[in-house]
Structures are given as C-alpha cells and as structure tokens.
Amino acid sequence: MTAPLRWPLHPPPSDGEALSSWLTRIAAAHHIGLEELLANNLGNYTLDIFDSTDIDIDPPVPLLIALQERTGFHRGELHRMTVAGHMPWLLDTLEPSDDPDAFTTYTRQHQVLIACPDRPSPPTHRWRAWLPRAPLYRACRACATEPHPVPGLTLLHYLPITLTCRRHGCYLDVIHRSVDTRILWVDDEAEPRPAPPAVQLMDQRTHDALTDGIVQLPRRPVHAGIWFRLLRTIIDELSTPIIHSRRHSHTLSRIWASIDQPPRGGQLPWRPFESLAWPAQQLHLEAAAATIAMLEDGSIESAGVHGALFRTEPHCPINDGRTPTPETRSASTTTQPIDRWKATADNLNEVIALARSDPAEAEKLYQFLSLRPNREHETRQLLTDLRITDYPSSHNPDRDRSCTVE
Template sequence: MSPPRRWPLHPQPRPLESLSSWLDRLAGLYEMPVKDLLTRNLGLVDPDVPADLDYDPPMAMLTALAERAGVELARLRAMTLAGWEPWLFDKLTVPLQDTQPMFDAYVRDNSVLLVPGEAGTNQVNRWRRWPGPWLGYWPLHRACPVCAADPGRGRALLWRLPLMTGCVEHGCRLEDATAVALSVAVGQEGPGPVPLAEPLATVDRYTYEGLTTGRVTLPGRSVHAGVWFRLLRCLLDEVSLSPSGRRNHGRATLEQVWQAAGLEERAGLTTWRPYEHLKPDVQEAMLHAAATALHLVADGTIIAFGRLASTLRLEHRHIYDGDRQPPHRSSWQEAIAEMETALALARTDRDAARQLLILLTLGCRTLDRFEEERAFLFGVGVPADFLPSARNLGRTDLA
C-alpha cells in the first residue's frame, strides 16, 4: 500500500500551540473551513469532528493529521488537554463518584502554607459538579494582543485555563480573544499591550518553564512540572479558605498574605467554592494572592508549615565533598538497572508502586522528606493515584 499523500502546505505547530489554533492556520492556507479540512481531506471512512478540538479528539483523526502534515503524533496529542495527563490532570474526565477522591488527592493531600490536614474537608460537588483541576466552569477565550498581530503565531492551549494570566514571551496580559481578533481584523490601533506585573509574572514564568521543560526551578529546589501544578492548586485552595477557621498561625498567615497582596480578603468570597467554580476575576485575585504567598515564603517574611513548603524556601547549605571514593562502577550500574526495573513495574502496577514508596521512605523522619520521595516517583512517571499519602501508609511517626 502506498503511503498517504502529504499535504503540500503544512506549517509546523508553534510551541504550546493548541490543536484548534494550528488547524485554523492550516485551513486558512487552503481557504476552507476547518471542518472541511478534517472531513474531506483526511481519508477517514467515518470522520468524527468534535465540537471542541482541544479537549480529547479521536485518535484516528490525530493519526491521519500526523501523516498528512508530517507532525509527530505525540506532539499533536500534546496540543490537546487530554495530552496533558497525568502531569496537569490525573484524569481529564472524572466520573461523578470519583470527583471528591480526586479533589482530595490532587489538592488536599498536599499542603503549602498550612499544617497538613488544616485545610478541612469541604465537599466539591455541593453546588455544581466539579469538572476536575483547572477546568473552569466559566470558559476563557483569551489571546495575546502581540501574538494576534502575527497570523503565523496562533494561540497557546493553556490560555483557555485559569492557570496563566499573561503571555510569558511578550510579558503582557492576555485579553478577550474576540476583542483582540476584531481589533486586528479592522486594523484598529488600540491601547498597547498591558504589561503583566509581579507577582503574577513570576507564577506565569514558573508555569511556562514547567510546560516547556517538564521541570520548575523554585527557590528551594527544582521540581517536576506535575508537582508544581499540584503545589499551585493547593496554594490556591489555601488562600481561598476563611482565616477564622484556622489555627492561630494559619489564621495570621492567611491574613498577612491578603494584606500584602493589597486585595480584599478571599477576594470577597463569603462561602467556600473550589477554584474552578469561581468567576474569572475572582480566580485572578486568588492567583495574585497565591503568587504573593510564594514571594513571602521565599524571602522568609512568613513561615510555611505545609508538606511542600521546603520547595519554596531559600536554603543556604555548605556540604563538604569529603574524601570518599566513588562507588565501584559496575555496582553503581547494577543499582541503576535495578531501580529502573522497579520504576518500570511501578508505573503500571499499583501494589509495586506502593511497595517502592514504602522502601524509599523507610528512612524518612519528616513529612517534608516523605513528600520529596513521593514527588520523585510521581516525577518519573508513576501515576499519582498509585502513591498513597503518609497518612494512608500509617506513617504517624513523621514530624
């Protein structure tokens, strides 16, 4: 069978560009609607074009696109939200019965500012169904005014989520996509791009680094991108809590964060709701407070007691290199091979992952150290729901 015919025009996707944005640019070159491009030109017997191309498009469609446009299938998958499992989402589609356990695992099993367990046990489905982390109830359609002026740039996938506030490349705020497109279409000279101010700019840079490199360099240490997303989501939860329901230190910390942010406490929220259910302006205020908290912890203004707090604290340590001889090369290679075998099994076997976590944390004496080992396993591809918390393992001995 002859290979499928490559389309004559097939510009490559931009870094972090969404699938819908790339297809808009591609279809524009052929002067046809995206639907015609996908239904008449892919060679599919029964083409199924979803309404939301950025969510979880059919694998058959992505495979055909990869062949026609000469783009790797894995790259096309990463241009959709489904392609960010398990780093940004444990699961993109969460069954109703799993929403509370998912929230607890993604958000409440972690802690940053507060003592572990102090956040409480709020029910996420009390008002409306929780769609999962970062999937906002209020849709966001945003664009960078600088990027929009260049038709070859496109839109980033994550601009549709309440995760970033600006375009890191141009250092400006994201604006309503419809207004930006109209301004570009009529050639209207509107106000210049609005610079994204600190501390939101720092949080955006962390997120951008995680999206582009897979790791984030925080003040305390470098962490896997998946750890950063969960840390930030946990911090957003903590700043949304009522200070009056916390212990003395937690109450004082939350009050200090909002005072330093220069915003109304809890952004005016009177009844707790998960971040994804908040309106966009309230979400941005919560992000501003979370960014302020990151800065205050890093410079030592406030002391954080959460399991992930050590990632944010600047540490100045001098470690003597010593005179010990390095391990024998063959023994070291054997150890690495054994570890790789164990990790490969843990990525697909829940019991193996649990046993490996127990083994790696036998010598841990603090919750911070336990969470570092747990984060390491997650960072090398072991599913988050395979890794129980210290509480679930009965590690009541951890300080």
C-alpha cells in the same frame, strides 16, 4: 487502495501551540474554511468539536491519525498539543468526578501555607483540575501587534493556570474567538498591561513544567506533576474559609491584602477554583503569585512542610579541618567542671542545624523524636516549627495517595 493525500501546506506548530490554533492556521493557509477542513479532509467532524473545546482537551484518536497522514507530524507530537497529552502530570484524569477524594487527592496531598490537611472535604460536582467550566479564550495584545508575530495560540492561552504571555510578560486579554487567524478582542481599545515580576515568574515556571517537565524552585528542581499540584494547593489554601484556616488566617489575610483584596478574594460561598468565573480565577492566580514571592523573600512563614521548597537551602558552614571541634576542646579541658545542660543544648543545636540542611539527618531526628506511639503528627509539627521540613517522613503516609513522583 490509494495512500491518503498529503496536504500541500502544513505550517509547523509553534512552541506550545494548541491543536485548534494549528488547524485554524492550516485552513487559512489553504484558503478554506474550518468546516471544510474538518468535514472533507479529516473525517466527518463539524465545528462542534471546536465549540466544545474537546479538540484541545481530548481529541478523537482517528482525528489525530488523519492529521498525521495529512501533515507528516507524528500523532504523539499532535497529542502533546492537547490537555490529554499532558496526563497524568497536569491532572490525574480527564473524567469529571463527584468524589471529594478526587479533589483532595489533587489539591491537598501537599501543604504549603496550612499545616493541617484535615480540612473538611468540600462537595464537588463533575470536578476536573484546572479545566474551566466554560471555555476560556485569551490572547496577547503585544504578540498581535508585532511586525512578525509568532503564529498561533498556545494551550496555556486556554487554561486558567497562567495570567501572562511568556514572551512579553504582559497580561493575556480575553477574546471572543479567533476567526481564521484574526483575533476578535472583547475590548478593541485596551493596551498591553505589564504584569508584576512575581506573576511572570510563576507563569514561567508553569510554562517550564508544561514544556520541559521540570521546574526550578529555590530549594531544588521539582517534577512538573509536583509543580501543578503545589500551585493548585496554594490556590486551595488561599480560598480556605476562616473557620478552617484558624491560626493561619492572619497569613492568608496578609497575602490577599498585598494584592488589595479581601480574604478569599471576596468569594462567598466556597466553590472550587475551576467553577469560578475568570475574573475571580485571575484574583486567585495573582494571590498565588504573591504567596510564592512572599515565601521566597521571607516576608511570610509557611506552616506546611512543602513551603520549604520556596526557600533556599540554609547555610551550613563546613569545618575546614583546622578549627578545633567542640569535642577536641572538651577533651583538653577535662579538669573544668562539665556543664551538661550546655553540652546538651550545643549538641541539640548542632543536630538541628544538620537536619535543616541534610534530609538524612532530619529523618534520623524525626525517627528519634517519634519513638513514642501515635506522636508522628506532633513530631512533624515540631520539626516544621524548627524549619526542618525536607525529609522522607515529612509527609503523612496515610494521606499519600499521590500518583505523582518526586
């Protein structure tokens, strides 16, 4: 038995490159067609595996083993060039599901714009987070015209989760496919279009989630699994029918108006984001970027508890130890009549200020206020109104079906 033949040329994958793109470049380097590479060197695969995009979603393990033998790259590295390599952070499962709970578990375990998570569970058919129904092929025009372009198309080029090229900050444009390493544009004449800073920032965070596993938000860093679900939550909230968005509909309308679009991007009837055509998905991603920017600059309020992640920590002055505390002053003026209501209000304001900046203090306040039975939701709402959102009991444990970590 002879050892498998190592290919003479195996250019290294570029940053974030998709497996299909890398194989295309390997075939071009050897001056052979993809069919020959697949059929004669890796097993008995055909171009069907490219056309179905399975190769970038969940390629067969024997294919990865054969690639490891031919190139020397560990199959763990190769797995990371596919969607399956980012489970369970990017999505819970690759199995399409008709179960509405699969949809709500992913998209509604967090709340950003809408406080009430108890919206009706929508009907879904073979739903999977972020994976489009039809293959999406995109490329960056600025990358393509560089004197020394970075080779390859990334996994993010194929997923409707970003809008831009991270290197150039311009919109990705739809392509037919790439043949060998040549890109076939749908519109040959178009020029690169720069994206607004808000869109670039959102996409940078998504890129960080996929490559580093951590995303920096104004309040604190969050795990990649949280970022992907927060982003999908915002998109779901933006597409909420007005009958269910109620008191939040004005905020939703303002967000859509900021990108010159009607509420819900004009979508009628409701369909999950993954089932929309790419132009409609683009609008939802634009609106999500606008949402995040408006939360961060304070031009809209977040009713959901996780909206606080997009705001910086409130300033909480620390006593320098020389300024007399209110308790000291009251002790020195015992002859003065005591205004108990004012003292109560002062204490309450101090507790609220502490709770806004310290999750442990916020939890104490929550436990105190929710002593009455069956008032947990009401208490959470009260604390949200007071802009106290970051504490252990801020989520509803009954709905906490997340498989993510915080």
